[in-house]
Amino acid sequence: MKKLMTLVLVFTVATMSFAQKNEIKAIDKALKNLNFADAKSAVAAAEALIGNMDDKTKAKFYFVKAKALYANGAGSDSDIDKAIATLDELKTHESAMGKLRYTDQANEMKTEIYNSFLKKANEAFNSKNLTVASKAYENIFKISPKDTVYLYNAALLAAQNNDYDTSLKHFIKLKDLGFTGIKMNYIATNKETGGEEYFPEKANRDFAVKTLKTHHKPVDKKEESKRANIVKNIAFIYVSNGDNEKALAAIKDAREEFPDDNNLVLTEASVQIKVGNSEKAFGLFKEALEKDPNNPDLNYNVGIMAMEVDQYDVAKTAFEQALGLKPDYANAALNLSFIEVNKGNVMNDEMNSLGNSAADNKRYDELRAQKNDLFKSGAGILENFIEKNPDLNNIDIYNQLANIYSALDEGDKYKAMKAKVEALKAAGGN
Incomplete structure (x- = not known):
């Protein structure tokens, strides 16, 4: 057996x-x-x-x-x-x-x-097929994990394509890997084409310059660290997803790593506003401006965030500061004008609620005069801006002026602005 x-x-x-x-x-x-x-x-x-x-x-x-x-x-x-x-x-x-x-x-x-x-x-x-490009870059990283720059590309493209879950996953992976993206680029100018060309190694570049003599003007250019961008994107995506607690935790980590980054301060301020902590938010606004008071973009961003929570006096001061630092800052001028026009529009509710008595008619005329003054103030801001920037081709500003002139029944000015808008559109203006 x-x-x-x-x-x-x-x-x-x-x-x-x-x-x-x-x-x-x-x-x-x-x-x-x-x-x-x-x-x-x-x-x-x-x-x-x-x-x-x-x-x-x-x-x-x-x-x-x-x-x-x-x-x-x-x-x-x-x-x-x-x-x-x-x-x-x-x-x-x-x-x-x-x-x-x-x-x-x-x-x-x-x-x-x-x-x-x-x-x-x-x-x-x-071909702007961001979904396919992002996935392909991710696959390159899977094949060669040392090529972390491709995972970074995948993360950026996923975010650009509004695929925040995928982008967040990639950015967290990059953060955990300690990816910085710092590297030295070896560059020389092609004598025939006049264009700069990148070489994989210094030896290749030097060979082309010294031996082949096809290139000249060798330059070593070190890329900046992408670390700050990674940790900021993690926080921004949490904000976009409405995950405020995780966003604040991510921002805290990021600020500890990059204490001088004012964009992180403003991002935290934005989240604090969303969770109802306006006092904390404005403390952060103040902190950011104290660090960099002469930065027009920072002042502008503070103004935008202040407008979002109806703090129009803070916004006005910030936009005026931005415009003072950068006289051709079209969006700052436009938002200053919006503030004045919005103040006028607020009066519509009371005006519409009035009856037909003599007292009501008197009050209506007072409110209408105040509203028109505010509209004229909004127009004046843009008129002064155009005068200082005679080559301006900003369609939004001319449209805003046209709308204000229409509300003020200034027909000739309205027609002039609309004609300007159409001319800019035909010329490919923005």
Whole structure:
């Protein structure tokens, strides 16, 4: 009986080994015929037997599985992700075996996948297909985790495409990896074209300049750290998603790392306003302006945030400061005008509520005069701005003036502004 059992056992193992090899042969055959659907089916069948494969057979299986999933670049995003993971499994497995039979081919295949995704990413980016470009850059990072800059590209494009969940995931990963993006760029000017060109290494650039003499004016340019942008984007995305508590926590971490970054101060102020803490928000506004009082953009941003919570006196002061620092700051002038016009519009509710008594008519005339004065003040701000910037081609400003003149029943001025708007549109103004 014991001999019989031994014979049965040997027969079973031999049959299983034969089945494994048949399944792998089936994958090979399908791949040679470029029948990737059949190859994937054969992979699924062989997968069930992997626990009983010897090391040599398992290495072969990993390799043909990756080829079946990649499908010469025609595989789905999910399948290509699995192909990349399978190639890594193959390399780990063969490294443990101490025999690298398929590792070189696996490296060649990863290079092919890398280059195909790089081409796909660049083409998609150039055609403004941000979804495809972002995913392709992410896949490049998966193939080559040392190339973190591609994950950064994926994060930026996902955010630009309003895919905040994906973008947030990537930015958090970059933060955890300690990615900065700092690197030295080696640049020289092409003598024939006159354009600057980037070289992968200093030696390549120096060879072109000193030996080939095709380039001159060598420059080493160090890229700034992207770390601040990463941590700020994490906070901004939390704000966009309405996750205020996480946003405040992220901003706290970011401010500890970048204490002099005023954009973070303003971002925290914005969140504090959303959670109803106006006192804290205006303390932060003050902090930001104390750090950089002569920054026109900072003053402008403070004005915008103040307008959002109806703090028009604070907003007016900030816009006036911005305009004083930058006399051609069109949006600052426009918002100053809006403040005056909005003050006038506030009177509409009371004017509309009045009756027809003598007292009501008198009050109506008083309110109308006040409203018109405010509208004229709003127009005056823009008129003065245009006078100081005679080459202005800002359609929004001329439209705002046209609307004010219309409300004031100043027909000739209204027509002049509308004609200006149409002329700018025809000329491609903004």
